[in-house]
Amino acid sequence: MSPRADAVRNRTKVLAAADEVFAELGTDAPTDEVARRAGVGIGTVFRHFPTKEGLLAAVFQERLRQVGSEAAAMATSEDPAEAFHELFTKLIGNSRTKQALGEALTAAGIDVDDAIAPVRDEVRGAIAILLAKAQEAGGVRGDIGVDEAIALLIGASQASAAVIDISMRARTLNVFLDGLRP
Amino acid sequence: MSPRADAVRNRTKVLAAADEVFAELGTDAPTDEVARRAGVGIGTVFRHFPTKEGLLAAVFQERLRQVGSEAAAMATSEDPAEAFHELFTKLIGNSRTKQALGEALTAAGIDVDDAIAPVRDEVRGAIAILLAKAQEAGGVRGDIGVDEAIALLIGASQASAAVIDISMRARTLNVFLDGLRP
Amino acid sequence: MSPRADAVRNRTKVLAAADEVFAELGTDAPTDEVARRAGVGIGTVFRHFPTKEGLLAAVFQERLRQVGSEAAAMATSEDPAEAFHELFTKLIGNSRTKQALGEALTAAGIDVDDAIAPVRDEVRGAIAILLAKAQEAGGVRGDIGVDEAIALLIGASQASAAVIDISMRARTLNVFLDGLRP
Amino acid sequence: MSPRADAVRNRTKVLAAADEVFAELGTDAPTDEVARRAGVGIGTVFRHFPTKEGLLAAVFQERLRQVGSEAAAMATSEDPAEAFHELFTKLIGNSRTKQALGEALTAAGIDVDDAIAPVRDEVRGAIAILLAKAQEAGGVRGDIGVDEAIALLIGASQASAAVIDISMRARTLNVFLDGLRP
DNA sequence: TATGAATGAGTCTTCATTCAT
DNA sequence: CATGAATGAAGACTCATTCAT
Structure with a gap:
């Protein structure tokens, strides 16, 4: 034991x-x-x-899970629209989690879909709920679904790699946030 | 001969x-x-x-140059705002050029800044001009500069990797385009 | 307990x-x-x-011991000539014991002589007795000794690895048996 | 060139x-x-x-080919029965070729049949011809075919591994040769 | 100049053996 | 005594780079 x-x-x-x-x-x-x-x-x-592939998969799953639980935590927020925006803010801001999602899904070499499968649904579910609430609250445009949200999260996380200073970060982020408005 | x-x-x-x-x-x-x-x-x-690094650098430069000349060509358009939007459309749509920019700048292993230096200014210049014209024409928000535009282009190109079907592509793109509006 | x-x-x-x-x-x-x-x-x-080598040696000793006790048991047979032939029959027929002797003595990696020493004499003794009785009974040619018998047993067990069907087995075996006749 | x-x-x-x-x-x-x-x-x-497997296969093929060409050369002998016996003599005598055939066919690890396939037929053919001639000449018993001959060659080559001195070699060999007589 | 064989450092992976629990 | 996690040396294989032809 x-x-x-x-x-x-x-x-x-x-x-x-x-x-x-x-x-x-x-x-x-x-x-x-x-x-x-x-x-x-x-x-x-x-x-x-x-396998190394297995180790990579585990790392990516872990990273995804973190994004997922962050999304899940935010879904209980009393202001889901604000929370949804915050998800983007965090992804573009947190240098640790930064390339997390993007790299996790993009990573060359391992067959992403298979390796990630176990967590994929979990994360999608959490984001779907948060998105739905944010849309319901009128804070996010209604014509996008989870898949688009995820693609955009990836885009945001990768864009952040090119971002140098804080004010630039804010300006870049605003484009995403404004674009997401209804 | x-x-x-x-x-x-x-x-x-x-x-x-x-x-x-x-x-x-x-x-x-x-x-x-x-x-x-x-x-x-x-x-x-x-x-x-x-060196392999050199070969990679050359490939990336070439890809960047293509984006640059596309931007340059568009800068002469009579509708620069529309042209600027089209740059994003192409990046998110063309599966060949798709990850081009993103990969070119993100690529692990080679010291991006140094390898890209020769073309960097060229591309930045072309995008800067197009952006300025687009902003002047009132088609793009005024609070972003070249650096933000490039970061967003990277984001768009990476987001496109996660995009599956055409309608999804359109919806994802719209977020970028709307976010860029003044 | x-x-x-x-x-x-x-x-x-x-x-x-x-x-x-x-x-x-x-x-x-x-x-x-x-x-x-x-x-x-x-x-x-x-x-x-x-040691793994020790484990292998133990396995081989055990296998040898089985051959030895079979030989010993057969030495008490009322028809030792027939019994001696049967030893070959078993070696070429029993797929379990099959490569036993051969592998036991041939096995790469471990120093055969040293590892096998403890049982070697035991087995040699049993075979020697059986052989002597078989020769005495006129069932086996007189010009071979224990060492030759053992070499032939090894040969028979290895030949059996290449034997596919039953009739082939019988024909191959006959060569050994006829060759052993006086 | x-x-x-x-x-x-x-x-x-x-x-x-x-x-x-x-x-x-x-x-x-x-x-x-x-x-x-x-x-x-x-x-x-x-x-x-x-692959290492490929290297092993190549080595074994080469060894087999040597046996094959020896058999082929012998098939043209004016005394094929004697020649057939000589094949066994060589296998049991030549310390270089010694375990050749046996190891080649027995070798653990690689799928023997597949690796050897290219030469297998060649060797079988050569031995078949020599055997047929030897049988026709009345020097070898008629109830064995190529497969049995090969199994016996393997047996002989492995038996030779246990053979220590020259006189012992001769005595062991005689068992094979006498067993092969009609 | 083009070619592709040779090189060997670097990587992943296995497995005998040890030792803390 | 039994257990199985930890260890690291050793082996198969890859690939950037060089160089003789």
């Missing part, structure tokens, strides 16, 4: 290190580097994630 | 093949594949582009 | 699983597979057999 | 080194060792034989 505790902790350390490494060095960073940063042996990485 | 002619033709073939290969297989496609599709030996590829 | 009882049972389970695994997957099957089939943890396998 | 010459020479060197290495260290000897002995870089080995 207790050896499992260590194993779980290691899995977490590896996942965190992988997220960091892939964000910093790109998805073709060597797996050794992940092990090094996690402070474990290379064998441990492969014990928890038998 | 001059020996140079062949060399130039080869350089062109290689560049075209590389553009195709990197678009299809991703930027870490093997250089051999480029040679194969260009119908030349590996040696020839490396003669013209001594 | 004694703690030793469990240990002995485990040793047996491991040995049986190893015999099965190495027969099926070859001698470079992973030790994990042995543990899995034995229904024990890897640690247990290594507790009983500190 | 000339660069090919070097390539062919290298292919040959690699194949020779591989035959040597696999004979000496077994089929799971590291590929690096083959490269080292061939005096080439590891990349060269893989350029000529893209």
Whole structure:
């Protein structure tokens, strides 16, 4: 019962290190580097994630899940329109989550759809609810659905990569927000 | 007839093949594949582009240049506002150029700024002119500059990767276009 | 009931699983597979057999011992000549024991002589007795000794690997049996 | 036209080194060792034989081919019965070719039938002819076919592995030869 | 100049073995 | 004693780059 505790902790350390490494060095960073940063042996990485592709998928799922739970949390907000806008704000602003969604869905090499499948529905669901509420509240145009929202989130997150300073960020964001208005 | 002619033709073939290969297989496609599709030996590829990084840079420059000249051509349009919108339409629509700009600027591995430098100003200039005219004509909001426009172009091109069908494409595009209105 | 009882049972389970695994997957099957089939943890396998080489040696000894006791049992037969022939028949026929002897002595990687030493004499003794009786009874040519008999047993067991159907098996076997006649 | 010459020479060197290495260290000897002995870089080995399995197959084919051409050469002998016996003598005697056939067909890991297919028929054909002539000449029993002959060749080559001195070799061989008589 | 064979550093992955629980 | 997670050395294979022809 207790050896499992260590194993779980290691899995977490590896996942965190992988997220960091892939964000910093790109998805073709060597797996050794992940092990090094996690402070474990290379064998441990492969014990928890038998393929590099699997490790990448896990990292992306985790990132997606974060976006999903953020969306879910926001869906309970009393001002869903404002909350929906905030989702974009966060994606374009948070340098950690930044390329998260975009990279997660765009990432070359792994068959995105299959790898992401488990979380995909979860995230889509959360965004769908938030979007519906925001539209109902009159804060977001009614002619877009979840798929368009997701595409736009990807666009926003990628656009943010090119954004340099804060005022520029604000101006870029406004285009998205104004475009989303009814 | 001059020996140079062949060399130039080869350089062109290689560049075209590389553009195709990197678009299809991703930027870490093997250089051999480029040679194969260009119908030349590996040696020839490396003669013209001594590093893979250099080859990638050349491909990206070429892609950027295409966007630049499209922008330049549009700047002479009698309806610059419409032309500016059309730039986005093309980026989100043309599956060939699609990820071009985005990938060109985002591409991991090569130091973007340095590699792109030669064309950067050219493209920026062309877009700046088109944007200014479009704003002057009252077709585009006045609070954004070239940098924001470029960031948005990147966002649009990346968003398009997630777009599946045509009607979805239109709805996604509308958000960008409406957001750009004054 | 004694703690030793469990240990002995485990040793047996491991040995049986190893015999099965190495027969099926070859001698470079992973030790994990042995543990899995034995229904024990890897640690247990290594507790009983500190090296893979040791485990292999144990398996081979066991197989040899089986051949040895078969030979010993047959030596008491009232028709030793017939019994000696039967030894070949079994080796070429029994798909379980089939490559046993051959593999046991041929097996790459472990130093055969040293690993097998403990049982070697035992087996040689049993075969020697059976052979002597068979020769005495006039059923086997007199110009071969134990070493030749063993070499021929190996040959027969390996030849059987190439044998496909039953009638072919019989025809191949006859060559050995006729060759052994005085 | 000339660069090919070097390539062919290298292919040959690699194949020779591989035959040597696999004979000496077994089929799971590291590929690096083959490269080292061939005096080439590891990349060269893989350029000529893209998989280790492929390299092994090539080695085995080569070995088989040698047996095949030996059989073919013998088929033209004026005394085919004697020639057939000589085939066994060579297999049990030549320490270089020794385990050749046996290992070639037995080798764990690679799917023997498929890898060997190209040469299989060639070798079978050569042996079939020699066998038929030997039988016709009354030197070999009539109730065996090619398949049995091959199985016996395998048996003989493996038996030879256990043979220590020359007189023992002769005695073992006699069993095969006498067994093959009509 | 073009060619493509050669090179070897770098990557992923496996597996025997150890050791904390 | 048993367990199975951790370890890291070793092996197969890839690919950017060089260079003899």
